[in-house]
Amino acid sequence: MKLSDFELDVMQLFWDEGPSSAATIHKWITKDKNVAYTTVKTIIDRLEEKGAIQRTSIEGRSIIFAAAIKKEAISTKLLPEFVRRFFHGNSSQLVAHLIKDDKLSEEDISYLETFLANRKTNKGE
Structure with a gap:
């Protein structure tokens, strides 16, 4: 849609x-x-x-x-197109851009570190 x-x-x-x-x-x-x-x-x-x-x-x-539709249903479709158009399909550039330009709290940084560690561990399974 x-x-x-x-x-x-x-x-x-x-x-x-x-x-x-x-x-x-x-x-x-x-x-x-x-x-x-x-x-x-x-x-x-x-x-x-x-x-x-x-x-x-x-x-x-x-x-x-x-x-009648969930927000996730739309964002799941929009995000890949956004990454393709603005970051040449490279999602790591998007993440780096968000981290660099945003003011992250210590709590945000801890969350991201834990999230990435879990992602790395689960990706190996």
């Missing part, structure tokens, strides 16, 4: 906030973007057509929608 950047922004709200109406999504999204309600409603209609969200209930005159 291919989603535009704006569709992904709307999906992120469904994943973060849970079932919501188009009006609620519009209220949240206008905190970051100047966009008309009709534009948000069009995106919600497209997401429903694509099967990314589904109608779950009706509250008064508002239709409540919820994510």
Whole structure:
């Protein structure tokens, strides 16, 4: 399933906030973007057509929608394309970029060291 950047922004709200109406999504999204309600409603209609969200209930005159796909299902498809386009398919360059440009806490570094050690140990099995 291919989603535009704006569709992904709307999906992120469904994943973060849970079932919501188009009006609620519009209220949240206008905190970051100047966009008309009709534009948000069009995106919600497209997401429903694509099967990314589904109608779950009706509250008064508002239709409540919820994510029909998990965030991981989309990120699993998007990440390899992102790595290919920006890092020539080399995921280690992506990881190095994230580590270099991000301010990692000691806890983050410990987590990564443990994760990599476990990955190295399990890869040999």
